[in-house]
Amino acid sequence: MKAIFLPSTIRKPFAFIDHCIEKTLDKVGVHPLVHLPGKGFAKRIRQSIQQFQPAFLLANLGCRLTSQELEVIQSLSIPTVIWYTDDPYAIDQSLTTCRFFDYIFTNEEAAISVYQGAGCDNVYHLPLATSLPTFTPRKIALRYQSDVLILGSAFLNRLEEVDFLARRLPSSTLKIVGPGWRKLSNYRRLQDRIRGGWVDPKEAARYYSGAKIVLNIHRAANDPHLGQNRQGVAALTPNNRLFEIASCRAYQLMSYRPGITSLFAGGEIDTYNGRDELPERIRTLLKQEKWRQESAERACALTWQQHRYVHRIQRILKELPFESVKWKSAR
Structure with a gap:
């Protein structure tokens, strides 16, 4: 055909x-x-x-x-x-x-x-969805390793959340990858932890594999960048990074969207509801290696089975x- x-x-x-x-x-x-x-x-x-x-x-x-x-x-x-x-x-x-x-x-x-x-x-x-073999678990070099990774474009709500974290966590905890992060209020403090510009999917997979926690911050539904949602249609479905991160068997903490419950009904993905809870959640999760590994393994298995x-x-x-x-x- x-x-x-x-x-x-x-x-x-x-x-x-x-x-x-x-x-x-x-x-x-x-x-x-x-x-x-x-x-x-x-x-x-x-x-x-x-x-x-x-x-x-x-x-x-x-x-x-x-x-x-x-x-x-x-x-x-x-x-x-x-x-x-x-x-x-x-x-x-x-x-x-x-x-x-x-x-x-x-x-x-x-x-x-x-x-x-x-x-x-x-x-x-x-x-x-995710694509194999681009997004698969891999051993990676030291330069890709991090405690908390934020990868993606610096949309307004992401800037606000990273600035919030920068004031409450050691700068060495964060690694930030993607375009537009010079707009951070805390840019000077974080600049050694930022890799600016686009990275291709294979490079993104290396960063995911090297992170203890990938912080998946969804773009706001009313984000002004494109200005192409004048009706204010909601954003209920998680982004493609949900599947790509999970496919690398990397642990992620994702900003909540209701659609997660139908895509990962077994609670394979951890979510958060507001930035105020993030600093303490991150501190706790960094100490829970076994939990992170088990969650990442469950999410990876389901992603490979249903979300390619x-x-x-x-x-x-x-x-x-x-x-x-x-x-x-x-x-």
């Missing part, structure tokens, strides 16, 4: 998700025909359909598709699918493209009713109108 795949074409951070989707399609027995937006899009798509007879079209995010390209997609005779992988932060943009697709998958549970309200009939919740990209792609295929098709199993 073949399928047309339209990647997001956004380099950071969605290029890796594009890569995972493309490779996973092939892994489950669907050969992806990759097309990029741009000159000759309509002609290229129609030629692919005539020559290769793809069973469906799948797009990731879709924010760079023009109105003309969206109309081409809407006119196709094959099922068309889009996976929105940046909700709720970019949902304003997503609402301008959703009506052109037959099937809508969103990483954010709270967005389902929003798309249904926009007139979309087939809407499903599909969280992000192969599971997500199989879920998409399950919802499409195919009969008597046996997909390759997740291994």
